[in-house]
Amino acid sequence: MTDRLIPLYPPTHPEPVQLTHLYRDLPLPVGEGLFVYGNFVTSMDGRIALGDGLPAQAVPGTIANPRDWRLFQELAARADILISSGRYFRDLKAGRAQDILPLGHDFTDLVKWRDQQGQAPQPDVVVMSASLDFQLPALLLEQGRRVWVATVSSAPAEGRARLERQGGRLLDCGPGPRVDARLMMQRLAEQGYRRAYSVTGPWVMHELLRAGVLDTLFLTHRLRITGGADYATITEGPLLDPPADFDLAHLYFDPEGDGRAGQLFARYDRQAG
Numbered sequence: 001m002t003d004r005l006i007p008l009y010p011p012t013h014p015e016p017v018q019l020t021h022l023y024r025d026l027p028l029p030v031g032e033g034l035f036v037y038g039n040f041v042t043s044m045d046g047r048i049a050l051g052d053g054l055p056a057q058a059v060p061g062t063i064a065n066p067r068d069w070r071l072f073q074e075l076a077a078r079a080d081i082l083i084s085s086g087r088y089f090r091d092l093k094a095g096r097a098q099d100i101l102p103l104g105h106d107f108t109d110l111v112k113w114r115d116q117q118g119q120a121p122q123p124d125v126v127v128m129s130a131s132l133d134f135q136l137p138a139l140l141l142e143q144g145r146r147v148w149v150a151t152v153s154s155a156p157a158e159g160r161a162r163l164e165r166q167g168g169r170l171l172d173c174g175p176g177p178r179v180d181a182r183l184m185m186q187r188l189a190e191q192g193y194r195r196a197y198s199v200t201g202p203w204v205m206h207e208l209l210r211a212g213v214l215d216t217l218f219l220t221h222r223l224r225i226t227g228g229a230d231y232a233t234i235t236e237g238p239l240l241d242p243p244a245d246f247d248l249a250h251l252y253f254d255p256e257g258d259g260r261a262g263q264l265f266a267r268y269d270r271q272a273g
């Protein structure tokens, strides 16, 4: 297998480019405010997760693949903080999560690269949750990460006390019933964060879009149709009014994928206003 991708947009690079380091070295904004970006791998028919009912959903092995996973990890290497969810930690405990939050054990080159950039080895984490019905694994804190829990003032007192005992730092983000992502981003910016990467699922993505805080979406379009009746798409929730509009910033064609179906790596930037 080669490490080459074919650039399709913008039409400025006629030669194939290398996949490794593509997203590690990609220009990303850094300024006074918080730059927020997310990432999904999706089938051509829009599936990002499949399973028998929501609690059992997982990213299907038919769309996940090591080349997309590499770029997912490179995007994490660019972040000060990862956005995760209560459900991810419940899945992790139940053995249903894909892996520990990035950077994963197999990506020591990216940990070393962060060190060379003067960054902490691992990005910090913010967990969005209203129920607070999850446990924080000790490993995250042992890795030297600060772990924030973004929640609402109506969240259960028992959950707050438990998560604080486990080393979580609580961030109150509105009265509820759900976290207001705009408040969450303000609080994180006040803590000095400049780049936040959403590595979580479609309900969090819906809130990032509703609140108008998502700047950029990286989407891997696997050239494969899976079907399946129980599935999630990249965003789940009520109609977005107004809808979220994006510009295409780049598009690469990976003809190899995992040796069968290829994929497209796209970057979409949210239109201002």
Ligand SMILES: NC(=O)c1ccc[n+]([C@@H]2O[C@H](COP(=O)([O-])OP(=O)(O)OC[C@H]3O[C@@H](n4cnc5c(N)ncnc54)[C@H](OP(=O)(O)O)[C@@H]3O)[C@@H](O)[C@H]2O)c1
Binding pocket: 039, 040, 041, 042, 047, 048, 049, 050, 056, 057, 058, 059, 084, 085, 086, 087, 088, 128, 129, 130, 131, 132, 133, 177, 178, 179, 180, 199, 200, 201, 202, 203, 204, 205, 207, 232
């Ligand atoms: N294909 C891909 O690229 C991709 C990427 C990510 C995830 N996935 C898959 O998608 C499926 C769902 O992912 P996920 O469980 O991580 O979904 P998610 O939408 O990120 O997480 C849902 C949980 O996040 C919390 N949450 C969401 N919005 C909130 C808000 N406004 N306020 C407070 N809490 C909020 C809730 O936690 P509480 O219930 O604790 O309140 C909720 O249960 C999984 O199977 C996952 O593997 C696929």
